[in-house]
Amino acid sequence: MNIRSIFGFLPPRLLYSQEELPVKDVPLSGKAVVVIQKVGQEGPEPAVTCGEFVKTGGKLFDSRGRLLAFSPVTGTIDEIYDLRCIDREFTAISIAIAEADIWDENSGRIDGYETMDTGSLMATLRDAGYDLALPAGGKADAVILNCLESDLMISINAAVLAGRADSIRRGLKLLKGIASADAVIIAASPALRERAEAIAREGGERVAEVDMVKPVYPAGMNEILPRVLQRKGVRRPLVVSPVAVDSMVTYLEKGFPALDKIITLIDGNNQRVNMRVRLGTPISHVLREGNVRISDGDKLILGGTMRGITAFHAEFPVTADIDAIMIQSRRSVVSMGDTPCKGCGRCVSVCPNGLQPHLLGRYAEFFLFERCRDYDIDYCIECGMCAYVCPSRRALVQYIGLAKKELAKKEGEAAHAVE
Amino acid sequence: MPSNEIRYHNLVVSHAPHAHDGSSFSGAMYTFIAALAPAAVYAVAIYGVHALRVMTLSMAAAMASEFLIQKLFRQPVSVSDGNSMLTGLLFALILPPGVPWWLVVVGSFVAILVGQQIYGGKGGNPFNPVLVGWAAVRLSWGEYINLDYAMINYRLDFSFEYPLSLLRKAGVAGIEGFNYIDLLLGRQVGGMGSSAVLLIALGGIFLILRGHISWRIPASFLAGVAGTALAFWLVSGSLYADPLFHLLTGNIMIGAFFLATEYSSSPVNKTAMVIYGLGCGFLTVLFRSWSNYPDGVFFAILIMNIVNPLLDKIRPAVPGRDKKDGRAP
Ligand code: SF4
Numbered sequence: 067m068n069i070r071s072i073f074g075f076l077p078p079r080l081l082y083s084q085e086e087l088p089v090k091d092v093p094l095s096g097k098a099v100v101v102i103q104k105v106g107q108e109g110p111e112p113a114v115t116c117g118e119f120v121k122t123g124g125k126l127f128d129s130r131g132r133l134l135a136f137s138p139v140t141g142t143i144d145e146i147y148d149l150r151c152i153d154r155e156f157t158a159i160s161i162a163i164a165e166a167d168i169w170d171e172n173s174g175r176i177d178g179y180e181t182m183d184t185g186s187l188m189a190t191l192r193d194a195g196y197d198l199a200l201p202a203g204g205k206a207d208a209v210i211l212n213c214l215e216s217d218l219m220i221s222i223n224a225a226v227l228a229g230r231a232d233s234i235r236r237g238l239k240l241l242k243g244i245a246s247a248d249a250v251i252i253a254a255s256p257a258l259r260e261r262a263e264a265i266a267r268e269g270g271e272r273v274a275e276v277d278m279v280k281p282v283y284p285a286g287m288n289e290i291l292p293r294v295l296q297r298k299g300v301r302r303p304l305v306v307s308p309v310a311v312d313s314m315v316t317y318l319e320k321g322f323p324a325l326d327k328i329i330t331l332i333d334g335n336n337q338r339v340n341m342r343v344r345l346g347t348p349i350s351h352v353l354r355e356g357n358v359r360i361s362d363g364d365k366l367i368l369g370g371t372m373r374g375i376t377a378f379h380a381e382f383p384v385t386a387d388i389d390a391i392m393i394q395s396r397r398s399v400v401s402m403g404d405t406p407c408k409g410c411g412r413c414v415s416v417c418p419n420g421l422q423p424h425l426l427g428r429y430a431e432f433f434l435f436e437r438c439r440d441y442d443i444d445y446c447i448e449c450g451m452c453a454y455v456c457p458s459r460r461a462l463v464q465y466i467g468l469a470k471k472e473l474a475k476k477e478g479e480a481a482h483a484v485e
Numbered sequence: 486m487p488s489n490e491i492r493y494h495n496l497v498v499s500h501a502p503h504a505h506d507g508s509s510f511s512g513a514m515y516t517f518i519a520a521l522a523p524a525a526v527y528a529v530a531i532y533g534v535h536a537l538r539v540m541t542l543s544m545a546a547a548m549a550s551e552f553l554i555q556k557l558f559r560q561p562v563s564v565s566d567g568n569s570m571l572t573g574l575l576f577a578l579i580l581p582p583g584v585p586w587w588l589v590v591v592g593s594f595v596a597i598l599v600g601q602q603i604y605g606g607k608g609g610n611p612f613n614p615v616l617v618g619w620a621a622v623r624l625s626w627g628e629y630i631n632l633d634y635a636m637i638n639y640r641l642d643f644s645f646e647y648p649l650s651l652l653r654k655a656g657v658a659g660i661e662g663f664n665y666i667d668l669l670l671g672r673q674v675g676g677m678g679s680s681a682v683l684l685i686a687l688g689g690i691f692l693i694l695r696g697h698i699s700w701r702i703p704a705s706f707l708a709g710v711a712g713t714a715l716a717f718w719l720v721s722g723s724l725y726a727d728p729l730f731h732l733l734t735g736n737i738m739i740g741a742f743f744l745a746t747e748y749s750s751s752p753v754n755k756t757a758m759v760i761y762g763l764g765c766g767f768l769t770v771l772f773r774s775w776s777n778y779p780d781g782v783f784f785a786i787l788i789m790n791i792v793n794p795l796l797d798k799i800r801p802a803v804p805g806r807d808k809k810d811g812r813a814p
C-alpha cells in the first residue's frame with residue numbers, strides 16, 4: 067500500500083475501508099481451540115481433563131474455581147497443551163467437535179442484571195472478562211460507540227451494526243447507566259450513517275447522537291476518537307466497540323458471550339471477504355475456507371496493516387479481539403531496521419499525540435529508556451504513523467515497544483523491592 | 486487421533502506497522518538535486534565550462550571523500566543515497582565559477598569530514614555540512630571566493646559588481662543602478678547558482694510541494710529578512726536598502742530553501758521551525774547591515790544551527806498530559 071499524493075505536502079491520509087463486504091459463513095471445523103493467556107510462569111491451571119464432554123456456552127474453570135473461558139462448541143476435550151504466539155504464552159484446550167451445538171443449560175441469563183447496582187453489575191461483568199475502561203472516578207461524560215474499524219483494510223462494523231442493532235442499543239443504554247453518562251454518541255464514518263441512525267432511534271425516539279467522523283486513520287483508535295468528534299468537549303469518555311457491546315449484552319441475556327465473530331479475511335493480493343467464524347476456529351481452517359494460500363516468506367497478520375501482530379504459525383484460534391486475518395505476500399513485505407535517523411522530522415509531523423518519535427527511537431536504540439519517559443513515551447498509542455512515513459525506514463514502533471517493556475520491567479522490579 | 490502439532494511455514498514475523506508510504510532518504514536527496522538542476526543549468530549557461538568544472542569536481546570530491554572516510558572507519562558505504570552528491574552540488578553553487586580546483590576539493594572534503602562524518606554521519610551533524618566546508622575556505626582563503634573581483638574576467642551582459650558589496654561600500658546610492666527584475670532573473674553577480682534567485686525559489690517550492698521540506702523554515706526565513714530589513718529601512722531609507730533588494734540578492738533564497746532546511750541541523754517542531762527561520766532572517770540582515778561581511782546568510786544559518794537543539798525543546802502539548810506531573814495517568 068502506498069498512499070502518497072504526487073503533491074506530498076499534505077501528510078499522508080490513510081483511509082479506513084468504506085466498503086461493505088459480503089459475509090461468508092465458515093462451517094465448524096473438526097475442532098475448536100480455547101486459549102488462555104498465561105500470567106507469569108504458572109498461569110491459571112484449567113480444571114478440565116482430556117475426555118471431558120463440554121457443551122456450547124459451557125463454563126471452563128481453573129483449579130481455584132474461577133471462570134476462565136466459555137466453550138464455543140460442543141465436544142470432547144482431546145488435548146491440553148502449551149501454545150505460543152509471538153511473545154505470549156497460552157494454555158490451549160483443544161475440543162474435538164462431536165455434534166451439533168447443545169447449549170449448556172447451566173449458563174443462563176444473569177438474573178436481575180437490569181436492576182443491579184453499578185458496583186455489582188461491574189463486578190459481574192469483570193468476572194466474565196469484560197473490563198470496562200471507565201474514566202477515573204467512575205463517571206464518564208459520554209459513552210462513545212466507536213464504529214470506525216480498528217485498523218485499515220478491516221470492514222466488519224457495517225455487518226455488526228446491521229445484524230446486532232437491537233442488542234447494541236440495549237447495551238448502550240446499560241452502559242450509559244453504568245457510567246452515569248450524560249450522552250451516548252455513536253461515532254461513525256459517513257458510509258455507516260444509516261446504520262448508526264438506525265441504532266440511535268428506538269421507536270420514534272432518539273436515544274443517541276450520531277457523530278460523523280472522517281474515516282482517516284488513526285481516528286478510530288479509542289484514544290483519538292473523542293478528539294475528532296464534531297461534538298467538542300468530550301473529556302472523560304467511555305469508548306466501546308460494537309462487537310464488545312454486543313458480546314456483553316449477549317452474556318447478560320444468555321449467560322455466555324457472543325460465540326460467532328465476523329472478521330475480514332485479506333489475501334496476498336489485498337482481496338477481501340468477511341467471514342462469520344465460531345470463536346476457537348483455527349486460523350488455518352479459516353484460510354482454507356477462504357481459499358487463501360499461505361507460503362514461505364509471507365506474513366500472517368492478526369489485525370490490520372498498521373497495528374496487527376504477526377503470527378509464526380496458523381494454528382492459533384480466532385479470538386474475540388481478532389478483527390482481521392491478513393496474508394501479506396512476500397513481495398509486499400516491508401522491512402524496517404536500524405538505519406540511522408536523518409532528522410527529517412516527518413515522524414514528528416504525523417504523530418497524532420505530538421510526540422517526538424525520532425528521539426524515542428534513538429533513546430531506545432541506545433538503551434536510554436528513562437529519557438524516553440521524559441519524552442512522554444507513555445502517551446504513545448502505537449498507531450504506527452511514524453514508522454509508516456519514516457524515509458529511513460526505522461522500526462520506530464518496535465523501538466518504542468522495547469522501551470515501554472523495559473520501563474515496565476524496571477517498575478515491576480522496583481515495586482518488588484519495596485515489598 | 487487428533488493432532489495439535491503445528492505446521493510451520495517460514496513466515497516472516499515483524500513488528501507493526503506492516504506498510505510504508507514508499508518514501509526513502511535517497512529519494513529525498515535526488516529530489517533535492519533535481520530541484521537544484523535548473524540553477525545548475527543556469528550556471529553553465531552563464532559561466533560555461535568553468536561552472537561545469539567546479540560542479541562536477543565538487544560533487545566528485547564530496548562523494549569520494551564520503552567513500553574513503555566510510556571505508557577507513559569501516560562504516561557501511563552509503564554514497565549511493567545521493568547525500569554527498571547534494572552536498573557537493575550545493576557547495577559548488579555558492580562558489581564563484583573561477584575558484585581554483587584545490588579549494589573546491591578541500592572545501593568538499595571538509596564539508597563531508599568535519600561537517601558530517603565526525604559526528605557519526607548523516608543525521609548526526611549539528612551544522613550544515615555545506616556551510617562548514619564553506620566557512621573553512623572562507624576563513625582560510627577568503628580572497629579566492631571574494632565575489633568583488635571574481636567575475637571580472639567574464640563577459641557578462643550585466644554588472645560584474647556584487648550588489649551586496651556595493652551596498653556595503655557605497656550605501657543605497659551604490660545600488661541604484663540595479664533593476665529588481667534583473668535581480669530576480671539572476672542577472673547579478675553571486676554564487677554561480679545561488680544568484681539564480683527565481684530558479685532556486687521555484688526549486689524550493691517544488692521541494693515543499695513534494696513534502697521533503699516544511700514550508701515553515703523558508704517562509705519564516707524570508708519573513709525574518711523582510712521584517713528586519715523593513716525595520717532598518719524605515720529607520721533610514723538612505724542608509725539601508727529596502728526589503729525587496731535584500732530578498733533578491735546574495736544567498737537568501739538558496740539559504741532559506743536549501744541550506745537552512747538541512748534535515749539534521751534544523752528543528753522538527755512547528756514552533757521551533759518558525760523561530761529558527763525568523764532568527765536566520767533577522768541575523769542575516771543584521772550581518773548585512775552592520776558587519777564586515779557583505780552577505781550574512783551563511784553565518785546566520787550556522788549560528789541558528791547552534792541554537793537548533795535548544796529550539797527543538799519547544800514541543801507541542803501532548804493531549805491529555807497532566808502538565809504538572811508529566812506522567813501518564
Ligand atoms: S506510534 Fe506513537 S510515536 Fe509513533 S506516531 Fe503513533 S503515537 Fe506517535
Ligand code: SF4
Nearest residue numbers: 407408410411413456
Ligand atoms: S522520520 Fe525517520 S529519519 Fe525522519 S526524523 Fe523521524 S525517525 Fe528520523
